[in-house]
Amino acid sequence: LRKETSGEDAGRTTAMLRNIPNKYTRDMLVDQLNWKFKGLFNFLYLPIDFKNKCNVGYAFINFCSEELYQQFVDLFDGVPVS
16 A cells, blocks of 8 residues: 555545455455444455465445545554555
């Protein structure tokens, strides 16, 4: 995740989470997000490489408001997903 420091984040509710370990499942990612954001996001897309049976290393998460998006960025910017 890359934290935007300018006003470019105004109006955003969707974050791209990068560098997700390939063996991470959608359920594992939802469990980690539920730690602080249970019920506060309404869409999660974790693309899967079906040939290799693993994710491709990134996900998109849409939050219910700009404020929740910013809280997510503040909390997860620079934090490895493990």
